[in-house]
Amino acid sequence: MDITSIIEPLNAEQRQAVTAPSQPLLVLAGAGSGKTRVLVHRIAWQIRVEGLSPHSILAVTFTNKAAREMRSRIEELLKIPANAMWIGTFHGLAHRLLRRHAEQARLPPTFQVMDSADQLRVIKRLLSGMNLDEARWPPKQVQWYINAQKDEGVRARHLPDTGDLFARQMIAIYRAYEELCERSGLVDFAELLLRAHELLRDNPEVLAFYRQRFRHVHVDEFQDTNTIQYAWLRLLTEGLDNLFVVGDDDQSIYGWRGAKIENIYSFQKHYPTHQLIKLEQNYRSTGNILKAANEVIAHNDGRLGKELWTESGEGEPISVYAAFNELDEAYFVVERIKAWINEGGLRSDAAILYRSNAQSRQFEEKLVASGIPYRVYGGLRFFDRAEIKNALAYLRLIANRHDDVSFERVVNTPARGIGAKTVDEIRLLARDRSVSLWQAADTMIRQGRISARAGNALAGFMALIERLGEDSEGLELYEKVRKAVETSGLLDLYRKDKAENGEEKVENLEELVNAARLFDYNADNEENLGELELFLAHAALEAGEMQGEDFDDCVQLMTLHSAKGLEFKLVFMVGLEEGLFPSLQSVEDPGRLEEERRLCYVGMTRAMRSLYLTYAESRRLYGRDSYPRPSRFLREIPAECLQEVRMRGTFSRPVAAAPANPKTPAAESRYRLGQRVSHAKFGEGVVLQIEGEGAQERAQINFRNTGTKWLMLAYAQLEVL
Structure with a gap:
């Protein structure tokens, strides 16, 4: 039997995971370590070498795009169609189960799946029917509450009455929403997962059938599973040695939407006979980027622990740019992108990553002004x-x-x-008679x-x-x-x-x-x-898909959350400031701060060749001016990994350390090193460095009361003392 195509492309750790005997297996796969390859080759090994039927394979991913890629790669590797395998997202596979067993799941055969927007419309209509003011009961908040309860496996009837009036009303809304969906044959995304779990839990014969059928269960991005997804997996695999999960606790960044990093830690307790294999060889980034990312993430506690490494060489240092403000930051980034393009680089190989969507506007304006096509990743699909x-x-x-x-x-x-009045009357009759809008409309017509x-x-x-x-x-x-x-x-x-x-x-x-x-x-x-x-x-x-479409040749703008799973030759992580990244809400919460640090780790490991980290010494965001400190994540990077860059020239030194030997100021500058100056806002200070010429001339000044700042001299209106 020729197994060369399955084994030869793998490194030693990947090969160990692919060929491991049947047992619960946790593959801790670092960024860029080839986790998809391991999943695909594991399935191929089981079919080609162990003689398993494709019919017995279940593989779960988090996006339709990832599922399509996995299916395609399996077919290419084995030269057989993958139709017999169940390969899909949690939601897609749950939908498939419910279609097959609608009666046991207490659903009509023609039930319809609502996306998030349709669910919100139902909630708005429900609130109107209950005479609840949307200003006090925001539909988005109600939607989040309902989905959060379902993600935890909790029905309205399970929620206790604690006497709190707000909680009591939310439970009543949740109960009314469940009744409306039951009556209309509607299923939202969270309901797909909860109902599929209840189907297996409450129907022993159905559970026994699928435990017998799916002899091997494979899970991608395991660190992103929520409570109900993990409960569903445990039901399918309890008492069996057939669960193969691939994940990375250092890339768990979706806690805000229900993902439980605890699942990857609980796996070892729930499956005591498990084997742990670490994939630490990185095939994406340079050694310098990986060293910096390893040092940053090492500041988190309770990790399973791993250290990424590469054979591709050290590469160039990470560049850090201290901008005067957000305009200067955007100008610097776009100028570097222009230089990249002029040197033959593709626009689509460059990405600007930010913590908040509100940061994108300045970069968009500068890109438009420079005639550089761009795409804000995650637009309407x-x-x-x-x-x-x-x-x-x-x-x-x-x-x-x-x-x-x-x-x-x-x-x-x-x-x-x-008109709206007619629709309101239809809603009212439908609610009073517990019938659908179609039935209510028919009654209103017949009865005049x-x-x-x-x-x-x-x-x-x-x-x-x-x-x-x-x-x-x-x-x-x-x-x-x-x-x-x-x-x-x-x-x-x-x-x-x-x-x-x-x-x-x-x-x-x-x-x-x-x-x-x-x-x-x-x-x-x-x-x-x-x-x-x-x-x-x-x-x-x-x-409901989370990933966007394939890229055209344009610069990519996206949040750090959206960047997960992607890679670019040139990456700019912007806005590395306390209160922005890490976010203000996370600074006092150790758990949320650790997730912010994981987000930083994810962002850094998107870069293949060149990584720029930028921050602004003053920033106007959300309508407010601030003068933030550089992000703690910058200070966690070893000094030898960094070079601080200016608009003209580059010098290497640790960020936030003492200034290096200053550059010679331009001859025409009216300011000099060591000169005492006064600023209307910052008070008295001393000039430490001067660089640039004309409108781009700027100075680093150590102010007595507010510390060191870079100011554009054309606008600073300094008074020489």
Whole structure:
């Protein structure tokens, strides 16, 4: 048996993980250490060498993109289709389970999956029906509360009444939300996971079937699992030696959305016969970047512990730039990017990483002014666009008349004379009779409860949906989609829209038809769902995707959280200041501060060749001026890893150490080293360094009361004493 293709590309530790005997296995995979390769080759080894059936493989990832990549690489390595394996996201696989066992899960066969935006619409409608003021009960906060409870496996009936009035009302909202979703056959993303866990927990025969079927369970990014995801995995693998997880406690950065770093530590207690394998050889970054990242993350307590290393050489030092303010910071970064491009570098190989989205504006303005294309990573994706969601709502109503979210979204889109008052009356009747909006609307028409004009408009809308359902019978999926976007009036609506990108919206609707044409109905369809139902579920799951699309050749701007899993030759981590990064909220909370440090570690290890760290000595953010101290993370990097850079020239020294020998000032400068000066805001000080010329001339001044600062001399209005 030729196993060369499976074993040869692996280093010693990767090979140990891939060929390990069946037992609980925790692979601690550092940044850039080839964790996806290990997962893929482990599955290939089990099928090719151990003779396992692909039917017995379950592999869980966190994004659809990662699942597609894993499936593709397995097929390429084994030269067999991967359809028999269950490879997908937690949400995707939970959806698959619920479709197969809807009855045992207490769901209607035609249940619909809501994305986050649709869930928010349901909550807003619910709050209105309960006569609750959104100012006091913000829908986003209610949404977060409900999802957080579900992530912990908690139903409304499980929550105790502590006597707190706020908590009591939130529980009542949660209970009403559960009832509405049950009545309408709606399932949100958090419900997918909770319901799938309850399905296995409460149906021993179902659990026994899947324990027997999935002889080997593989999990990617294990450090990002939440409570209910880990509970689901434990149910499937309890008492078995078949759980293979890959993760990195140093890259656990999603605590704010429910991820539990404790899971990776609890694994060793819950699976006492486990084996721990560390992947520490990095194939991405230079030695200098890795040394700095190792030193920063070493300041966190309780780590499982590992040290990244590379065979690719030490590389250049990390560059640190102290900007006068955020404008100077943006100017410096864009100038370096221009130099990178002029030297032949690709724009798409350069990334600007920031802690807060609010930081991006200055960089965007400077990039536009310089004529450099850029992309803010994480913009609206295809299935998130309003025109696409409208078209999908029509399709959902064709599949399920009792989908309240879709009914409400398009009952008057395009406008057909059904006003907000009519919709409110429909909601009221639906709530009072515990029926769907469709049923309530039908009752109102038959009983003449609304005006003739509104009744005719409403009857016309419902007849349109019925006709679409009848006319779509027997059509190909893409023909159903085309008929829906044409007959609904959406195409005409956007063709007439000359003010708001109507042409682009028409093109998007046409692309939706094309997406339906290319949709692979046979993939992952053991449940034998209809094409339309499967396509709608696919659209909802894609809309919840966390990763963006493939890059064009443009500079990438993104938050540090968004950068996880990516890599770039040139990286700028900006805004390394106390109160910004680490964030102000984390400074007094040891747990949150450690997550901020992990975020810094993730950001640094995105850089392959060149890493710049910048901070501003003054910054206007969120409408306020501040004069922050450099981030503690800068001080945690060894001095020998750093070089401090200026707009003109470079010199090496530790950050925040005593000044090096100053550079000779420009001959025309009116200031000199050692000169005493006064500033209107900072008071008296002494000039330590001068650099630059003309409008770019600036000085480092040690002020008696406020410490050392760099000031642009053209604007500082210093008085010589």
